[in-house]
Amino acid sequence: MIMNVKTITVAVALALSSQGAWADNPRNEPVQPIPAAEITNPQLVELGKKLFFDPRLSKSGFISCNSCHNLSMGGTDNIKTSIGHNWQQGPINSPTVLNSSLNMAQFWDGRAATLKEQAGGPIDNPKEMAFTHELAVDVLASIPGYVNDFEVVFNSRELNIDMVTDAIAAFEETLVTPNSPFDQWLKGDDDALTSQALAGYQLFKESGCVACHNGPNLGGTSYQKMGVVEPYQSNSPEIGRAAVTGSDADRFMFKVPTLRNVELTYPYFHDGEAATLEEAVDIMGRLQLGRVYSDEEVGNIVAFLKSLTGEQPRFEIPILPPSTNATPVPEPFG
């Protein structure tokens, strides 16, 4: 039997591995591949998908989770800061919902520990969906199609907001993007990356980006100050983690965003002020690392970043159960 070198390497790695995780990451890099979603409760996920797409969770009947975390567009809205109820301008850039289950906490300032906790936030934020949890539950409870769905999953025809956010979070946990070219490379496929992307990854590691953008999500593992070597100039009112802790030391500390699918999640930074990946890489180099990358270096890192685009979640659009005569009517202009 003849084995080529690559086959042998993978075979040995698999043979030596005592851990599944390492077997999936034979190169032992500071970034790990994302596993595909394992759906253990498909009915809960399906209910969560409906809720994620349902604008009746907003006062206007017009804004759904998917409005600002658009799953046709990398789980973002691709605008600097989001549009909320009555066209209010949001204070911060919508982070992607893709792979968000891999973050240590949710929101830029980490004020929600879990996806479930996060899911309740926009519904009753007066600048976003501008509703209340009570009214959202009232709407759902008036719709037999939903009540039946909740009963199947929660064994109860009495709805509450905990069930709603459970279901949304369960759907969001499925929104992972495995098998990016970079993940294929991590798993041992030498041909999955261009030489330019590989050079970009080497530079990404050597110059220090990976100190913060690490783990399976290339981010989401720590809070870091925006503007380490030089202060970051911004008109944004956001002060980051300090809003949660009340500590001056946490001013401008933000959760490090994931770089997964970053090609799709423009514009960049918490204020959305970096329009392109080139601009974002240049600014990060100067402000966070005190390093001015050459154009060639920026190009290499950007080529690496574009290799982080994974398989996007593919599913049928949900068909939402209709309201009834008992359903509270949306108030878009009230």
Next chain:
Amino acid sequence: MIMNVKTITVAVALALSSQGAWADNPRNEPVQPIPAAEITNPQLVELGKKLFFDPRLSKSGFISCNSCHNLSMGGTDNIKTSIGHNWQQGPINSPTVLNSSLNMAQFWDGRAATLKEQAGGPIDNPKEMAFTHELAVDVLASIPGYVNDFEVVFNSRELNIDMVTDAIAAFEETLVTPNSPFDQWLKGDDDALTSQALAGYQLFKESGCVACHNGPNLGGTSYQKMGVVEPYQSNSPEIGRAAVTGSDADRFMFKVPTLRNVELTYPYFHDGEAATLEEAVDIMGRLQLGRVYSDEEVGNIVAFLKSLTGEQPRFEIPILPPSTNATPVPEPFG
């Protein structure tokens, strides 16, 4: 061989039929079943689906065709009048896009002869998507993923608005909803309708509703005055067909809306002022037919109307090709 009565009826009908249309409608009713969509150019349809869901066809980058013709919600937005750019209140209720290819013309006043002509309207309407056709084409032309799609379909890498509206219209033509319970009944299945719904259909025919709500779409075949026997009281600024013809005789003449999926397309009338089907039936009876339906009669007609909900279009959410550094940036607040 033993045949039951129903089998014989259908067999005879099929044997006697000289026309395909009649074969599909053995009861010879003034309403005809909807055929399923036949997709002859799947790549054109797929491109149209992407465009239908792409908010980059709006100035804000936030509003897509699907925002007001939401395919999770019967092809409507389920609010009285739509929300446009900068949260402007639209003047008229969003008609459903479902089965719209079966209408004689598009918009409530019929000002667009075709779906293709309609598709261009909202893009450059300052109260809706608030963009221009030129800018929309510029955006798409800056996105290689789109340019490739257009080349496959139109054999050209030069884009124009005609191609855009061709593709959107081709997608919309697939948005039909066959096999409603009523259509199953029309095709010969006696068990497809409840006795209440059947009584409602008989009353619908006998009392004159079918004079306007006829054909496969139960509407969309004529313009009629809103308020025949009694005037319709409304705060709506819309004058209907007169806005197109300039003729006083056409004031308050509107295209008769389809009743297909009417259970999903609340609220009702051009101003969205009827919140429920019961209210809509009652008002139509009084204003158009000079007839006051009893509660039982209203209930029967509503049961019939709910039998018009067909199979909703099922398809994967489109994954949109990302913008590039050359793509004009949305201006949601500019």
